[in-house]
Amino acid sequence: MQTDPALSRLLVLRSAAIAVQFIAVMVVYFLFEHQIALLPLLSVILIEAIFQLLSIFAYRKVTKAKPSAVLMQLTADLLFLTILLSLSGGATNAFVSLLLLPIMIAAVSVNAKGLAYTAVLAIAAYSFLLIKMPEHTMHQMQMTHHFIGMWINFVISAIVIAFVIGTLNSTLRAREATIAKAREQQLRHEQLLTLDGAAAQVTHQLATPLANLQLLFEELQEQQADDPIVQEMAKPLAQCKQQLEHFRALSNALRTGETQKVISAQTLQHTIEDAMTLHFPEQSLQWLNDAPQCSILSDAMLLPAILNLLQNAVLANKKNQQNTIEAHWQIDNQQLSLSLRDFGQGFSEQQMSALGGQLMPSKSGMGMAVLLSNVTLERLDGSLTLCNHQQQGAIATVSLKIV
Structure with a gap:
């Protein structure tokens, strides 16, 4: 199966659990001769096995399962386990602590909300088993305080497990993301x-x-x-x-070491206009609004970085017999954004996922220029965003921090 790793592990564990449940029921009934509800227990195990087969068939080709799918599987596990425990002693069953297992699985498989949902559901299942115990059983055995103490211990254990494992899992995920980002930058x-x-x-x-x-x-x-x-x-x-x-x-x-300086947005606009006239006189750069009154951090590579984006826009226009590029200024949360829109055919999904992050072999040469532009903007505490316009063409948005 090419299944999502988290869901695949859960299905494997359930398969093993079904086998262990069946063997345990048969051993307890025939070897230890305990009076248990054999037929109801076997019926629940059979329904659980059918549900397992349906789950395997449904998710056999799902490479990325939704969190809701994992939560549904964990809910089913808690439901089957609760029914089996209720048919074999309820809260007095020695295996009632198995209700903690779905919490552990949820801690490494779903987000914080899903983990909280699973923990509350497991506590509710244990509480249900405790409430459904006959009162005469608790009074005859004089174990009322003992079972209440076990319930409190289960609640504390569930909270501690959810918090500790969930925190460790979040820390590991953040560390893996940081390492992956550092590896990509290197x-x-x-x-x-x-x-x-x-x-x-x-x-x-x-x-x-x-x-x-x-x-x-x-x-x-x-x-x-x-x-x-x-x-x-x-x-x-x-x-x-x-x-x-x-x-x-x-x-x-x-x-x-004299690479960075502060310039105004108006200066940058005039510089871009002069460079555009010099390098691409056949193209028309239309400013939809005037440059705002603010200053940004610049260096010798900022203009070439923007020219790289303009060159890609020019190439896209030429392929589509267009000669207009629209430029628009915008200020948002101490960030100055310059949007450059061409009227070409836009980016493909492959280009959208790779442009700016790696070198791309291409007949048109796209990839290297955008990569260099992206690195230049990151060095100036800026960013580059690429997207397709709803009507026609693509938009490259350069964001720079206002100083």
């Missing part, structure tokens, strides 16, 4: 270091050929100044030169 940092080393090496190797191309271009300008092909070469060479200068400036800032 893997991402290793990827970024690899990309950083490769980028530095490629940039260094391209510096000399670009300088030679610049010299050849200047000679061509002197010889064939009116040639349209020579004129078109000016813009890409200028962009390459600008990117190399930006990379050198960034490397120098990283060495000196």
Whole structure:
């Protein structure tokens, strides 16, 4: 069975419990010759076995069971166990403490509300068994105070077990989540270091050929100044030169530690407009509102991070024959958000689950740019959120802390 682990363990334990219950009833009745209700007990065990088979059939392919499903199974276990105990001595049965087992299982399988529900149900089951005991039995045996003490002991045990195991389970889950997050961050940092080393090496190797191309271009300008092909070469060479200068400036800032500064939202908007006009003149960036009066933390990588998102938006627009990108500012709880919406085909489910967290092999190149943008924003105490627009396209929301 490819069943949810928590539900699978519960079904295995119930199978073993049914076998033990059947053997115990037969041994007590035939070997110890105790007067027990054999037929009713066997009928309850048979119904429990049928319920077990139906549960196995129903959840045989459920890889992620809902908490309500686990609670339903635990409720059934408490119900069957309570009926069996009531038919074999009630609260005087030596195995009445087995009512604590569903609480232990719930402590490691469900949330706090489900655990509280199971504990209350088990206490109610024990209370029912105690109340249903004949009064003459308690008076004849002079065990009234003893059974009441056992009930109090059961309640205390149930509360302690639920609290201790539930707290330990929550702590372990939080620790596992922290370890998983740290492992993911370490893997991402290793990827970024690899990309950083490769980028530095490629940039260094391209510096000399670009300088030679610049010299050849200047000679061509002197010889064939009116040639349209020579004129078109000016813009890409200028962009390459600008990117190399930006990379050198960034490397120098990283060495000196002067990487972060405070800028206004208006300054960031003007910078984005200039960069958009320079790199994507064929696209129209429409601001739905003006930049608010506030300041944010920035560094040399903030603009490239936003440009990466704009580049992905431009690529999505081109695939859908669109040329408009909408930008919207919003302030919420000391967070400045910039939403960038394209009019492409939106993200697929696979892209939504992986973009920004890992490198994605893609023909369109999407994945690396969003990963780098996400890391840059996290370093500035910000975040990146990706979603699809209800009507058309995708939205990339950059959130930055207001300082």
